[in-house]
Amino acid sequence: MKVRIYSASFGSGHHQANEALGDALQARDPRVRARHTDYLTHLSGFERGVILGFYLGWLRYAPGIYRWYYRFTDRPSEPQLIKDGYRWLGRGSMQRELLQDVPDLAVSSYPTPAAVTGWVRDQYRLKYLNVLVVTDYRIHEHWVRQEADLVLVPTEEARGQMIARGIPEGRVRVTGIPINARYAALIGTATDPGARAALRQRHGLDPHLPLLLVSGGGQGTYRSLNVLLGELGMLGRPVQVLVLAGAKRPGRTQLGGATIHWLGFTTDFPELLAASDLVVGKAGGLTVAEATTLGVPMVIYDPIPGQEEHNAEYLERGGAAVWARTRTTLRPALLRALDPDERARMSAGAFALSVPDAADRAARVILEATAQRAQATAGTQATADTQATRPTDPAPSRDTD
Structure with missing residues (x-):
């Protein structure tokens, strides 16, 4: 086929x-x-x-x-x-x-x-x-x-x-x-604190600090990346941040209280997502489908106008995300989503929307x-073949004078 x-x-x-x-x-x-x-x-x-x-x-x-x-x-x-x-x-x-x-x-x-x-x-x-x-x-x-x-x-x-x-x-x-089928296989890991900690250690990450994965799009055109990272550095609590799209070269930098891991392209994205506490940034359709499958809440900031704004509204209605519509609301939204009780509530909302x-x-x-x-095509062809091969009836006879 x-x-x-x-x-x-x-x-x-x-x-x-x-x-x-x-x-x-x-x-x-x-x-x-x-x-x-x-x-x-x-x-x-x-x-x-x-x-x-x-x-x-x-x-x-x-x-x-x-x-x-x-x-x-x-x-x-x-x-x-x-x-x-x-x-x-x-x-x-x-x-x-x-x-x-x-x-x-x-x-x-x-x-x-x-x-x-x-x-x-x-x-x-x-x-x-x-x-x-x-x-x-x-x-x-x-x-x-x-x-x-x-x-x-x-x-x-x-x-x-x-x-x-x-x-x-x-x-x-x-x-x-x-x-990808890898996400469904990781659901158990994403919901088990011990397994998530082990997953972080496997990738060289601190198992105890909150882990936030930046959704910046595959083209690296997320224009609010620096604004987002600046707010993450000023949360008032230490966090570790994963940046894939937009990373010029792999490495690690410190910005205020945020330890930023610049990963670039990686085939380990499903595991890194399963190990994360939050996804922050854009709201692409595939990212939404993957994050909800693993029960990872999202804090959305400056999504692509149109389609991603509607994706953000969909998640917000389902209780799986917070959409920070302005920079002044971004930091409170991040801190709110990192609260253990709030994160658990949003995670349940994400699972309710998922289709693994x-x-x-x-x-x-x-x-x-x-x-x-x-x-249907075979039936139509068979009918056509039958009609093509059916013998024609003899012409009716006529009485002659």
């Missing part, structure tokens, strides 16, 4: 969700041969430069403009040029790839490749199932792609939003956001839909 899986490297979240889903598909069906592709590699140099340049530039220097764009396009009446653009960005390269090696299944964790794969499938009358995996906790208009045969969403609330925006009810399934087996749920739903589509 040939599976083509498309991510988009605007951040690391889409890729991580797809890796988890690909593993789950292969675990459920050994016939699966998954090929992962970054959709951005199909864009021309000009397209990639413009899209990434505007996106990253807005986030770093002009978040207000990005918030305006997010809201402007979050409506059915958005300009048709923008809607149609999702069908042609990178189309030429993706079309060649799909026609050269036609898959049985196409999965996308970003709206644009789902639009393109759907267009190619319909244009050339191909048979593959086109699946869209939503990695945010609220449905923006750009996620509403009629080209998708199956749309997987994180919550019942998101399912209702997707249906309200026009996707047929039967196409929308709730599975959660796919995450989301990848397996998504794989099961996708494989069931793929099998149903194959059966």
